[in-house]
Amino acid sequence: xxxxxxxxxxxxxxxxxxxxxxxxxxxxxxxxxxxxxxxxxxxxxxxxxxxxxxxxxxxxxxxxxxxxxxxxxxxxxxxxxxxxxxxxxxxxxxxxxxxxxxxxxxxxxxxxxxxxxxxxxx
Amino acid sequence: xxxxxxxxxxxxxxxxxxxxxxxxxxxxxxxxxxxxxxxxxxxxxxxxxxxxxxxxxxxxxxxxxxxxxxxxxxxxxxxxxxxxxxxxxxxxxxxxxxxxxxxxxxxxxxxxxxxxxxxxxxxxxxxxxxxxxxxxxxxxxxxxxxxxxxxxxxxxxxxxxxxxxxxxxxxxxxxxxxxxxxxxxxxxxxxxxxxxxxxxxxxxxxxxxxxxxxxxxxxxxxxxxxxxxxxxxxxxxxxxxxxxxxxxxxxxxxxxxxxxxxxxxxxxxxxxxxxxxxxxxxxxxxxxxxxxxxxxxxxxxxxxxxxxxxxxxxxxxxxxxxxxxxxxxxxxxxxxxxxxxxx
Ligand SMILES: [Zn+2]
Numbered sequence: 010x011x012x013x014x015x016x017x018x019x020x021x022x023x024x025x026x027x028x029x030x031x032x033x034x035x036x037x038x039x040x041x042x043x044x045x046x047x048x049x050x051x052x053x054x055x056x057x058x059x060x061x062x063x064x065x066x067x068x069x070x071x072x073x074x075x076x077x078x079x080x081x082x083x084x085x086x087x088x089x090x091x092x093x094x095x096x097x098x099x100x101x102x103x104x105x106x107x108x109x110x111x112x113x114x115x116x117x118x119x120x121x122x123x124x125x126x127x128x129x130x131x
Numbered sequence: 132x133x134x135x136x137x138x139x140x141x142x143x144x145x146x147x148x149x150x151x152x153x154x155x156x157x158x159x160x161x162x163x164x165x166x167x168x169x170x171x172x173x174x175x176x177x178x179x180x181x182x183x184x185x186x187x188x189x190x191x192x193x194x195x196x197x198x199x200x201x202x203x204x205x206x207x208x209x210x211x212x213x214x215x216x217x218x219x220x221x222x223x224x225x226x227x228x229x230x231x232x233x234x235x236x237x238x239x240x241x242x243x244x245x246x247x248x249x250x251x252x253x254x255x256x257x258x259x260x261x262x263x264x265x266x267x268x269x270x271x272x273x274x275x276x277x278x279x280x281x282x283x284x285x286x287x288x289x290x291x292x293x294x295x296x297x298x299x300x301x302x303x304x305x306x307x308x309x310x311x312x313x314x315x316x317x318x319x320x321x322x323x324x325x326x327x328x329x330x331x332x333x334x335x336x337x338x339x340x341x342x343x344x345x346x347x348x349x350x351x352x353x354x355x356x357x358x359x360x361x362x363x364x365x366x367x368x369x370x371x372x373x374x375x376x377x378x379x380x381x382x383x384x385x386x387x388x389x390x391x392x393x394x395x396x397x398x399x400x401x402x403x404x405x406x407x408x409x410x411x412x413x414x415x416x417x418x419x420x421x422x423x424x425x426x427x428x429x430x431x432x433x434x435x436x437x438x439x440x441x442x443x444x445x446x447x448x449x450x451x452x453x454x455x456x457x458x459x460x461x462x463x464x465x466x467x468x469x470x471x472x473x474x
Binding site: 019021023056073093108109110111112121123126128131 | 144168176177178179180182183186188190214223226227229456
């Protein structure tokens, strides 16, 4: 478990995606092959904008309910992320910003996972 | 000229009122508020801890500095609530900021003064030419045994300072006063700290804070009148007010930094949030006295002189704006947030 999560840290800890200099498309998670340009694609890693808006969401009703939202960032890129707020607070179109939060832990003696979530802009 | 190049702060948005904690324990809220001078305290969200608070405060500092994170050559995180017993918080912060791999790092622990210890180390490293910028963070999600007197004030929050050349506030001088004093401690594997009760005041807090402040003034020839603001560690609102009076400061000198009334004691974040709130309004050439305190025990004193650079520096949102953005929780939600009960 540890090595797999460790390799993803860079893209989880911040919203780093890829940008294709040939067609201008953004991808998150980052790709090393542009799905539009195929072999002509020129991909670079880039830090995405901090804010965006909720395009759609779903409340996952587990032991503790949590929200998964599709967020359109201000560069037009869409990311799927956990939204850290009360289920009653969420609305389509609401402005959100990235936040560094705990994702969970592998039990009391395991690794603590951190990463990017989104929270309402106050 | 070396000093604070940038700063950022983070205060979780949840608050619990002293009345609500007193209600659960059947105590007199008025008496407690009168005794501590604290009305409410900050409570972290279920997915927040010292690492997340440190990252948020540091991101604000990096953004305001307008520097490339890779120019940061050292990361020190001071806390008494590091998420891991063994595994540094500083590396989590460094990775989240995108500092790269080319940096000095360590977690520091000295009760509530570990953040200012980090500032001293960064200051020395910049002065020695080892690094261009150093990042010092003081952050905590402090724990108190439910029902303990500490529970009314033990809060969460943090502040981050980037130390380097061409600062917004020059570190003119720093001095520390340290002794082996067992006023407050937590043994390994114990979830909550223990303390010496009334013993914590005179031989611990006041002796170290006053000695550090006077030591700094004597060694570097300052008088009380040389300072426009004073910020002290704030375990409650009474101690810093009394320390200020003992040194000849008025309430106007310390009011701006007295964040404890509204958010409680954020331990390693306490005096640093007070400093951030003070830098939010300070004008060029004004001088700030900062004195932290860490149980065990020691105090770090700093003489900071605000420079012209502060005029172009982004200071919004201010610490007091963040204090005002709040959502109240009741004791049951508070317990869940503090993970004192298992889900
Ligand atoms: Zn392309």
